[in-house]
Amino acid sequence: MKIYLKHIVGAAAPLLFALSTSAYGGTVDLFSEGNQSAIDTTSGAAWNGDSTTLPGTGVASSTGTGLSTVLGGQRDIWANCITGCDDTVSRSLAVVSGGQFRFSNDSGVTGEAIVQWDGNDQDIALNTTGLGGFDLTSGGTIHAFQLTTIESDLGWFFRIEAFTDDDEWTKITLAATCVDASGPLDPGCVPSPHTSTIPFAAFMDGSLCGFTGTSPYVDGVVAIECGSGGTANLAKLGALQVALNTGDDVAGGSAPRTANLDLRLDSVETIPEPMTLGLLGIGLVAAGLSRRNGKVVAV
Numbered sequence: 001m002k003i004y005l006k007h008i009v010g011a012a013a014p015l016l017f018a019l020s021t022s023a024y025g026g027t028v029d030l031f032s033e034g035n036q037s038a039i040d041t042t043s044g045a046a047w048n049g050d051s052t053t054l055p056g057t058g059v060a061s062s063t064g065t066g067l068s069t070v071l072g073g074q075r076d077i078w079a080n081c082i083t084g085c086d087d088t089v090s091r092s093l094a095v096v097s098g099g100q101f102r103f104s105n106d107s108g109v110t111g112e113a114i115v116q117w118d119g120n121d122q123d124i125a126l127n128t129t130g131l132g133g134f135d136l137t138s139g140g141t142i143h144a145f146q147l148t149t150i151e152s153d154l155g156w157f158f159r160i161e162a163f164t165d166d167d168e169w170t171k172i173t174l175a176a177t178c179v180d181a182s183g184p185l186d187p188g189c190v191p192s193p194h195t196s197t198i199p200f201a202a203f204m205d206g207s208l209c210g211f212t213g214t215s216p217y218v219d220g221v222v223a224i225e226c227g228s229g230g231t232a233n234l235a236k237l238g239a240l241q242v243a244l245n246t247g248d249d250v251a252g253g254s255a256p257r258t259a260n261l262d263l264r265l266d267s268v269e270t271i272p273e274p275m276t277l278g279l280l281g282i283g284l285v286a287a288g289l290s291r292r293n294g295k296v297v298a299v
Helices: 282-286
Strands: 002-010 025-029 036-040 059-062 076-083 092-097 100-105 110-117 144-152 156-163 169-176 194-199 220-226 239-244 262-265 267-271
Touching (some): 076 100, 092 110, 100 110, 144 262, 169 194
Parallel strands (some): 002 262
Antiparallel strands (some): 002 144, 025 267, 036 059, 036 092, 059 076, 076 092, 110 239, 144 194, 144 267, 156 169, 156 239, 169 220
16 A cells, blocks of 8 residues: 655744744745655554554664654654564555655555654654744644545555653644546546645644544544643654554544555645634534634545
8 A cells, every 4th residue: 555645734934944934834844855765574563552662563764863744853653563474574664765755555554654853853753842842833823734645545544743741742643535646537536636624623622532433434523532631732742653553443443544555745844724724623513622723624
C-alpha cells in the first residue's frame, strides 16, 4: 500500500517553522533538507500510543541540526514493522528524500511510523519541551494545520500530537481515505492532491477532550485525547509529532492498522484560518460538541 502526503499546514505560522513564517502561514517541514531513512526488517511489538515510551522495536533516524526549513532545526523519524517482515525483502520504511516524506510497507507487511519535531535532540525519544515554548500561532495570526496527501493506495488512520509539556497535550486521531494519483480514479478514492485542514481550536478547546467518533471510517476526526493538565497551548509549543497508521483503537473502534500501506508527504505547514473553517466538522456538530461556526475540511 502506498500513501503520499503532500504537506501539513497550520494556521499558526510560528508552529510550522520558527525559521520560516509569514502572514500567510509557516512551514513545519518542507522535507527539502536532511535526507534520511529508517528501515525496519524485523517484526516486533506495536506502539501502544504512549508518546514518551516507544516499544523498543523499530528503527529511528535523526537529521543533523540547524536545518532552516524544519521546525526547531532538526527532525526525527521512526519506522516499526509489526507483522510480515522476514529480515530479507519484506520491510517497513520511512524515508525523507527529494522534498518528500515517504512511508512504505512491502506486500504482507503492517507497519507504523512517526515524524517528530522536538528540538535539536537527535533522538526519537520525545522531549515534550524541546521547542522551548514556540508560538506556532504567530501571535494569533495562524489558526490551522494543513495536510496534503499526494497518494495513498488504502484508507488509514493517523494522529497529530501537540505538546506544551508532559501534562499539557492534545492528540487528535483522524481517518483518511485513499488518494489516487495515477488515474483513472479508483472507486472510493479522492483525486490527488488531497488537502485536509485541522484548526488549532481543535487542539486547544478543553470541551472537546475525550471526544470519540461513531463512524471511524468516515474521513475526519475520530478521537481527541488531552493531558492530565489540559490541552496543548500552541502558542507555547514544546513538541509536535505525527503518528502514521495508528488504527482507531483510541476511539474504541475495531479498525486495525492497514497492511501494505504506502504514502508520501510533500510538506507540513501552517495557515491562517479560512473563513469557512470551524472546529471539527460535521462529526462534532452531529455530536453536539461544536460551538463555533464553519466546518473543517474533510481529511
